[in-house]
Amino acid sequence: MFELTYQDKQTQARLGKITTSHGVIHTPCFMPVGTQATVKALSPRELDECGAEIILANTYHLFLRPGMEVIKKAGGLHNFMSWKKPILTDSGGYQIFSLALLRKISDQGVEFQSHIDGFKHLLTPEDVIEIQGDLDSDILMPLDECVKYPCSKDTAEVAMRRTIDWAKRSKAVFKGNGKLLFGIVQGSTYEELRKACARELVDIGFDGYAIGGVSVGEPKNLSYNITKASASLLPQDKPRYLMGMGLPQDILEGVEAGVDMFDCIVPTRYGRTGAAFTSGGKIVIRNSPYIEDFSSLDAECSCYVCRNFSRAYIRHLFNTSEILGLMLVSFHNIYFYLELMRKVREAIAEGSFSQFKKDFLNNYKA
């Protein structure tokens, strides 16, 4: 289901293709985040237009609202939200640990209270696989325990061991049926733990491997080091997914380290506040320099927004609290990300990824 089509000579960057029953994903790829069965402020056809080949949805949120009965009756998540291409669902573990109330974690699973209505739920690793099956997810993530930064080695090791145990149990109940199940490498900032985790997960055998527990509060350099170290431990012939970390500069570092898949909420979150990604860096459109700036958000971008609207107009929309403003900047940002990935893939194919990365970062004021 994963085909490695090209390996860069100078870096770990690579090209690949993931085939699912809902379509093919060209890697390195960026997955727009559709937490609650919608990528915020974009319609599915707009995602298509931006060139999205896969989106991410969130098991925890969908389990709580609208709940599995509704999604099962709708015939799965693709039908429910009218997105025909692949969907990756996370396990909900991260959200249980960050959003849910009064959680109790044991080897059995996680007990928690919904952050919406306070109802108690118990989810085992087996439940989480079943839920993602009901969602009809194309790429499933097993329940894992993600620790914050900083974290003692002992705590990190307990969480890592539990993650491996849960991964094993997840695989045991995973039916396959053309779907992919990934393993998640944990181990906080401890190389020894990361190594052990990767080795044991590879021994169990998954369709792909995710690097979890990054972007949880640690300094950027450390994130990059963990990413590099973790990626190097993973088999060449399986896709690698760096979870939740994805500013443009992060993606380029990840690609260089051999990562194939990325997701991040920033393009839409920033979009809603009027922060636009451009080839020159991030611009905050509310700011006064844009009052009479009739150029497009990004002179190098050819998306619908950049072809039709000026910074002055978009600033006016934010200044008057008009919804179209956040719609346009969210759309542009997602397009910017997916265009970045197209350029990354092109550069890798031409053997010029290192140069591309250098040039991009030279222009881009982070």
Add this chain to the structure above:
Amino acid sequence: MFELTYQDKQTQARLGKITTSHGVIHTPCFMPVGTQATVKALSPRELDECGAEIILANTYHLFLRPGMEVIKKAGGLHNFMSWKKPILTDSGGYQIFSLALLRKISDQGVEFQSHIDGFKHLLTPEDVIEIQGDLDSDILMPLDECVKYPCSKDTAEVAMRRTIDWAKRSKAVFKGNGKLLFGIVQGSTYEELRKACARELVDIGFDGYAIGGVSVGEPKNLSYNITKASASLLPQDKPRYLMGMGLPQDILEGVEAGVDMFDCIVPTRYGRTGAAFTSGGKIVIRNSPYIEDFSSLDAECSCYVCRNFSRAYIRHLFNTSEILGLMLVSFHNIYFYLELMRKVREAIAEGSFSQFKKDFLNNYKA
């Protein structure tokens, strides 16, 4: 610039064509309201897709934000908002009387404080024409004085006289240049005043006539009576515009009375709260009956939203405060309105408007 193409035999309903330098408008037409240079939550290409041939924008709001300097530098409102088709701008009179603070009205014009920043402005009828010229509006409305309901006859007469005087002054400074200037019939609920106003405006001579001062708090039957009486006073060979009144049932009454143009904020305002117009009447999508309703908003509608999304999904979006929810319902509502106008025109052309109106209202639970 207006061509009456067909006159219904049984009713006052009629078909027509308004030609402007930005394109042709087929009447009877509905004009989506783009108060602040955006029809709320729809992009211009979505308006195109819905079949909008003209939109309305608001002089008062645009004068305050972004201000005329920005719009002039952008090359007019069409360029600024990327809407290539015709735009009608209202005079701002209604907003000055309903939103602005500390207004002082005199024969000279209106002095008021901005509801945004408290700055004082004085606008004369001549200013208002100049502003709409700078906006590059296709159809201009002169400054008028719109009274609330109920209103004494004396007060209504003073406002009506001033409206006529201002209309005269507006015409004197109006340059034409392929644009249309309408006169606005006022006179509150007094037939005698309406008659006098219409007669004097027609004597001055305008490119079209608007019926103002309806939907200002009076009972529905009275609105319909004023509409009918006012429309009957206006020349056959000029377009007639019923200002700001436009529930589906209102539009059908208006068409029957011989009105050609309508505008109303309800399709987008209702859309933002999750109230969808359907051939069976208005539905409130948050309500629990829709939790597992996998049918489209309106079985008879073939818009993008109805082809792709279920009531259950849209309810979920509102239930989780997702922006896509209000985007989808706003889109559907605008489509519903413009589709209604297409059907109305078709029915008139076939000589079956009365039957169409009867059938529509039979199905439609207001």
